[in-house]
Amino acid sequence: MKTKRGHTESQKGRTEFDLDGKVALVTGAGRGIGREIALALARYGADLVLWSRTQSELERVAEEVRRLGSRVLIQPGDITEVAALGGRVQVAVDEFGTIDILVNNAGVNIPMWAEDVDEASWDKVMDINLKGVFFCAQAVGQVMIRQKKGKIINVSSQAGKVGMIKRAAYCASKGAVDQLTRVMALEWAKYNINVNAIAPTFIETAMTQDMFKDKAFSDWVYGNLMLDRLAKAEDIIGGVLYLASNAADMVTGHILYIDGGWTAH
Numbered sequence: 001m002k003t004k005r006g007h008t009e010s011q012k013g014r015t016e017f018d019l020d021g022k023v024a025l026v027t028g029a030g031r032g033i034g035r036e037i038a039l040a041l042a043r044y045g046a047d048l049v050l051w052s053r054t055q056s057e058l059e060r061v062a063e064e065v066r067r068l069g070s071r072v073l074i075q076p077g078d079i080t081e082v083a084a085l086g087g088r089v090q091v092a093v094d095e096f097g098t099i100d101i102l103v104n105n106a107g108v109n110i111p112m113w114a115e116d117v118d119e120a121s122w123d124k125v126m127d128i129n130l131k132g133v134f135f136c137a138q139a140v141g142q143v144m145i146r147q148k149k150g151k152i153i154n155v156s157s158q159a160g161k162v163g164m165i166k167r168a169a170y171c172a173s174k175g176a177v178d179q180l181t182r183v184m185a186l187e188w189a190k191y192n193i194n195v196n197a198i199a200p201t202f203i204e205t206a207m208t209q210d211m212f213k214d215k216a217f218s219d220w221v222y223g224n225l226m227l228d229r230l231a232k233a234e235d236i237i238g239g240v241l242y243l244a245s246n247a248a249d250m251v252t253g254h255i256l257y258i259d260g261g262w263t264a265h
Helices: 032-043 055-067 082-096 118-145 168-191 217-225 233-244
Strands: 023-027 046-053 072-076 099-103 150-155 193-200 254-259
Touching: 023 032, 023 082, 023 118, 023 193, 032 046, 032 055, 032 099, 032 217, 032 233, 046 055, 046 082, 055 072, 072 082, 099 118, 099 233, 118 150, 118 168, 118 193, 150 168, 150 233, 168 193, 193 233
Parallel strands: 023 046, 023 099, 046 072, 099 150, 150 193, 193 254
Antiparallel strands: none
């Protein structure tokens, strides 16, 4: 027998991963992993605030969230427009009364050999992956500081720990995200705010399919994975659900590698 949120009767007593009554803001929520994360949070009971640049994509995800029984607010916009972030957060708080969870998912990669990286490409990667992540965390963090609780989950990458070819800017941005995660965890622990990151390996999505048509690239990736497959979206969302839940109340400043053993080398 299913309850309203889709849990079976036998699961009703298992509350450590239950997000009923929580409000989660997910950036980059219009497609790919962001969409999967948003839907997973909704399945576990959270109401959603969805951020992305493309309204039509947000509207499609919002309809899926509603079908899962959760409330949802969509806010199209660009996370690099820092001056607007505080106002957008306030609209979400006015709508729901709180923000309990932030998943800082929006990101970009522009693969280029180091000698070919131009200033515009470098700035775009840094603006979205680092500047956007920090100022989103700051804007939502100010709400969490006032309410004396919250969970922030930054989406980093194994590229924050290991070097990867054609990813000079990307690796630099994700290494910085790891350090930001640690610093914010240190500073905001006194407010009962947990700040962590997940660090995935390559994920099997429509956007990565073309990369793996290059045999040399594919062989390099599979040669570094200890588990002989690419990560799927469902492999990533488990880490997010854990860090967003009460089960991770004693976890902060942690980088959770979901990398098929890549960084164990």
